[in-house]
Amino acid sequence: MAKTIRKRDKWYFLTLGAKWDRAVVPIYEAAARGKCVPLLKTLLTSFCKNDCKYCAFRAERKVLRTTWEPKKLAEITIHLWKQGKIRGLFLSSSISKDPDFIMEKQLEVVEHLRNMGYNGYIHLRIMPGANRSYIKQAVRLADRVGVNLEAPNKETFGEICPDKGGFKEAILKRLYWIIDEVKSVRKESKDFRFGFAKAGIDTQMIVGATEDDDFQFIRATEWLYRKLGLRRVYYSGFEPIPQTPLEKRKPCPPWREYRLYQASFLIRDYGFKAEHFKQIVNDKGFLPNFDPKLVFAQLHPELFPIDLNTATFNEILRVPHIGPINARKIINYRKMKPIRFISDLERALGPLLARRILPYVQVRDKRLSDFKTYINQKIL
Ligand code: SF4
Numbered sequence: 126m127a128k129t130i131r132k133r134d135k136w137y138f139l140t141l142g143a144k145w146d147r148a149v150v151p152i153y154e155a156a157a158r159g160k161c162v163p164l165l166k167t168l169l170t171s172f173c174k175n176d177c178k179y180c181a182f183r184a185e186r187k188v189l190r191t192t193w194e195p196k197k198l199a200e201i202t203i204h205l206w207k208q209g210k211i212r213g214l215f216l217s218s219s220i221s222k223d224p225d226f227i228m229e230k231q232l233e234v235v236e237h238l239r240n241m242g243y244n245g246y247i248h249l250r251i252m253p254g255a256n257r258s259y260i261k262q263a264v265r266l267a268d269r270v271g272v273n274l275e276a277p278n279k280e281t282f283g284e285i286c287p288d289k290g291g292f293k294e295a296i297l298k299r300l301y302w303i304i305d306e307v308k309s310v311r312k313e314s315k316d317f318r319f320g321f322a323k324a325g326i327d328t329q330m331i332v333g334a335t336e337d338d339d340f341q342f343i344r345a346t347e348w349l350y351r352k353l354g355l356r357r358v359y360y361s362g363f364e365p366i367p368q369t370p371l372e373k374r375k376p377c378p379p380w381r382e383y384r385l386y387q388a389s390f391l392i393r394d395y396g397f398k399a400e401h402f403k404q405i406v407n408d409k410g411f412l413p414n415f416d417p418k419l420v421f422a423q424l425h426p427e428l429f430p431i432d433l434n435t436a437t438f439n440e441i442l443r444v445p446h447i448g449p450i451n452a453r454k455i456i457n458y459r460k461m462k463p464i465r466f467i468s469d470l471e472r473a474l475g476p477l478l479a480r481r482i483l484p485y486v487q488v489r490d491k492r493l494s495d496f497k498t499y500i501n502q503k504i505l
Contacts (some may be wrong), residue, residue, distance in 0.1 A: 213246025325356025
């Protein structure tokens with residue numbers, strides 16, 4: 126039996142077993158395609174020989190540390206997965222010895238799982254400086270793999286991670302190897318149900334631990350999505366941890382992380398370029414606390430209103446509040462019949478969203494006046 130012992134934000138903890146064989150496992154409620162997916166998210170070990178300046182598990186810090194025995198972690202994962210309490214495992218680690226030792230142990234967990242018939246989701250963090258043979262294995266066994274960039278450039282990476290290895294050698298080289306391995310496994314087999322990095326490659330950067338401005342994160346994000354083809358760039362807002370060199374630094378406000386995510390989705394899914402954000406950030410390179418797509422639309426009145434019956438998918442995507450799903454709804458609706466009245470738009474998108482996009486859209490034919498009248502009567 127697994128018992129929930131406490132819940133905090135997106136985390137909760139399950140206690141398993143009894144007295145002599147008790148384990149507490151951290152469950153993280155990850156968001157995937159609009160759904161909440163519980164993952165057992167843990168470090169293989171929290172013992173670390175490194176001293177990254179922001180980290181709770183840096184070597185110099187006095188903190189309770191533990192290490193999973195690989196077989197035990199695999200057994201707990203499969204047990205919870207069979208019970209339906211988790212949908213997958215997200216495994217990362219501190220670096221207690223050399224990176225290859227950790228990779229070997231992480232892969233032991235994953236191999237145990239796959240050998241026991243586990244075909245759930247596995248997200249594996251590659252250790253900076255890991256040997257290519259481990260990366261090759263990881264890509265075959267896990268559904269998503271990635272290595273953390275931590276910072277958007279080598280200078281600030283060196284500032285906060287002084288002993289993780291060089292940015293180019295320990296991080297970027299590994300990222301390129303992951304990309305190569307993913308390409309080669311995709312050529313081998315298209316018929317994979319799990320593993321083979323089918324959920325792509327990801328990375329994470331810490332926001333607010335350095336002086337990097339938002340535009341630097343946005344530029345790095347564009348490169349990661351467009352040039353390297355990553356599936357996901359995560360941002361982790363910095364929080365000062367006592368007994369670390371950055372304990373007096375201000376935390377990253379949650380809205381900064383949120384606006385960066387919005388900007389990154391505009392780049393990944395909406396065809397925005399980093400250049401577009403030059404007009405949105407302030408003179409210090411930071412995003413305002415507003416939806417960046419809305420700010421862009423207000424800075425570019427010449428792009429609006431767009432004609433709902435003739436606009437391309439990408440043009441519709443430029444409309445504030447419209448994402449790929451709703452852009453497709455508009456296109457599907459107009460395939461059946463032209464959009465002429467606000468009631469058409471309400472049927473396509475629902476009344477709330479239809480009202481929100483009115484300032485940015487128009488319809489082409491002579492009934493436009495009716496459309497406007499309708500707006501005037503019903504909304505304004
Ligand atoms: S290597 Fe990882 S766990 Fe160790 S101090 Fe750096 S960030 Fe923390």
